[in-house]
Amino acid sequence: MTRADFEAVIGLEVHAQLLTASKLFCGCSTTFGAPPNHHTCPVCLGLPGALPVLSRRAVEFAIRLGLAVGCTIRKKNRFARKNYFYPDLPKGYQISQYEEPICEGGRLDVxxxxxxxxxxHMEEDAGKCVxxxxxxxxxxxxAGVPLLEIVSEPDLSTPEEAGVYLRALRDIVVYLGVCDGNMEEGSFRCDANVSVRRAGARELGTRAEIKNVNSFRFVEKAIAYEIARQVDVVLSGGSVVQETRLFDSDRGITQSMRGKEEAHDYRYFPDPDLLPLDIADASIDDVRRTLPELPAARRSRFLVEYGISEADAVVLTADRVVAEFFDVVMRAYAGDGRRAAGFLRTDWLRVANDRGAADVVARVPAAKIAQLLQMVDAGTISIAARREVFALLVDAGEGDPEAIVRERGLAQTSDAGAIEAAVDAVLSANPNEVAAYRAGKEKLLSFFVGQVMKATRGKANPAIVNDLVLKRLRS
Amino acid sequence: MASLARLELSADEVDRYREQLSQILDYVADLDAIDTSGVEPLSHAVPISAPMRDDSTRPSLPPDEALANAPARDETAFRVPPILAGE
Structure with missing residues (x-):
């Protein structure tokens, strides 16, 4: 048997921190970065007699994600206590959902x-120990900050697939506005269950759970390391132990988490402090109505509706603000989608990446973008001039594109007479090049065009310049 | 159990409570005699749905109050003995 005889089976558990203002069961703030224990109250400290009250918004967010990925929403929910002793868990149990999670089934196309x-399922986060x-x-x-735990079936078989799945899931939670998707700050965390088996075997191997991975790249590295480690164990006649392993990003390896190896018995039972939660069809429908179009669906629509390339569609749908803006621009512009996409993904995105898309949208509304696109279409301004006008509009946060073009003298000359004069001047100033061109050195065409553009300070319409130069050279 | 609950008990007390806890467990074990197959487990006696609150924040406890019962603290953090050193 060699390494090639093995395949890996990978399932991922993601914890996504919800973008609520308050904790899952109390009114303490979820804001990150306060000094220790400044956002605590009797409920999240687990003081005797304090009672949890569920956040409506957290439930809404759970339904939102569930609907977006095709889950069945459970109408009858129960919260359970997951019992374990650790100082970061003041009550001695975590409120979670066990046999009755809010969303079941569902799928992601990866x-x-x-x-x-x-x-x-919904659950509360634990505290932090240093x-x-x-x-x-x-x-x-x-402690008490709302999380959604998203558990995949073990349908992934390579580290790369795991990476693609995670990114797709992250894009969705961010699009839906339920989580900020920040892995480094821990608001989007991933544990990986990894096992190996003989290729084609039906039975699953013993799995190890990898924790403590805080970037997409590290998830892939940790899984790759773990697969190789388990294959080595089996090849050398050993057997894989079911355990939790921590990823050490400095050394690129996973290590057994000593001291926590005894199998946990969490003694789950329904939390008597929380009544069962009934979710009415009407409230599920309410959430369904507010679901935004998801990246994959929007991508396909952009291809069909605007005729843009797959590559442009991917870039323009990655961010919800950008995608929605493109739709609005297209309604105002009503021209060739490929041109609009070209401008948005280059000059526009360069500025948006710098200042934030929402800010740029606020400063230069779609109608003005449409105007800029139409001016280039009509030959009134060059692409370089459009970039300049756009930059001015962004900086000022106001202004009329046409007025700027006028004031700055950015209009492009399509006046054949004026361009002709410039062409003649350039040709008579460069007799040697003209002779060389006529002798077959056709690459010199761009030299002449460049000289004419320079002479007209970039205002000549390049297409017309090109035509005129060619006409003169051939005569 | 006393160690998990951080209770200091004398040897006498340990014996006495062990006896009492055994009695309680035996008593509860009597319930096993009842046939509950086909009966849905009941977790809550009142058939209403959980009330919910709006997602708005309320002032938290002043840190000193939150830490009032802490045997040890470091600034506003709770201090606890080393965790992995066994019970």
Missing amino acids: AGKVVRLRRI HDAAGSSVDLNR
Whole structure:
């Protein structure tokens, strides 16, 4: 047996922190970065007698994601206590959902492959411990912050697929506005269940769970390392142990998490403090009505409706603000979608990446973008002049494109007489090049065009210049 | 159990509570005799849906109040003994 005889089976568990203002069961703020324990109250400290009250918005967000990925929404929900002892868990249990998660089923299309989702459930986050030699400091600001745990079926088989799945899921939660998708700050976290088996075997191997991975690149690296490690174990006659392993990003390896190896018995049971949650069809429909068009659907529509390229569609749908703006621009412009896409993904995006898309949209509304596109179409301004006018509009946050073109003298000359004079001047100033061109050195055409553009300070319409130069040279 | 609950008990007390807890467990075990097959587990006796709150924040406790019961603290963080050193 060699390495090539093995295949990997990978399932991912993602924890997405919800973009609510308050915690899941109390009114404490979810804002990141406050000094330790400044966002705590009797509920999230687990003080006796305090009672949790569920956030409506967190439930809405769960339904939103569930609908977007095709899950069935459970009408009868129950919250369960997951019991374990750790200082970051002040109540001694985490409120989660166990046998009755809010979303079940569902799927994500990942690079031509369907990845089934097992479940999505609501739960509260734990606090944070900082360890040192003498003990640990506990900060409970994060305790009680709402999370969605999104569990995939083990349908992934390579580290790269896992990476694509994660990015697709991240794009969706960000698009839906339920999570900011920031892996580095921990608002989008991923644990990977990895096992290996003989290629084609039906039975699953023993799996290891990898935790502590905080970037897309590291997820792929950690899984790749873990697959190789498990194959080596099996090849050398050993067997894989079911355990939790931590990824060490400095060394690029996973390591057994010693001291926590005993199988956990979480003693799940329904939380008596929380009544079961009934979700009415009407409230599911309400959420459905507010669902934005998702990137994949929008991409296909852009291809058909505006005739733009796949590559442009991918770029323009990656961000919801940009995608929605493109739609508005196209309604105002009503011209060739490929030209509008070309401008948006180059000059426009360059500025938007710098200043934030929402800011640029606010400063230069779609109607003005449409005007700029139409002026280029009509030959009134060059592409370079459009870039300049656009930059001025962004900086000022106001202004009329046509007035700017007039004031700055950016209009392009399509006046054949004026251009002709410039062409003649250039040709008579460069007799040697003209002779060389006529002798067959046709590459010199761009030299002449460049000289004419220079002479007219870039205002001549390049298409007309090209035509006239050719006409003169051939006569 | 006493160690998990951070309770200091004398040897006498340990014996006495062990006896009492055993009695409680035996008593609850009597319930096993009842046939509950086909009966849906009941977690809540009142058939209403959980009330919900709007997503608005309310002032948290002043940190000193939040930490009032802490045996040890570091600035506004709770201090606890080393975690992985066994119970």
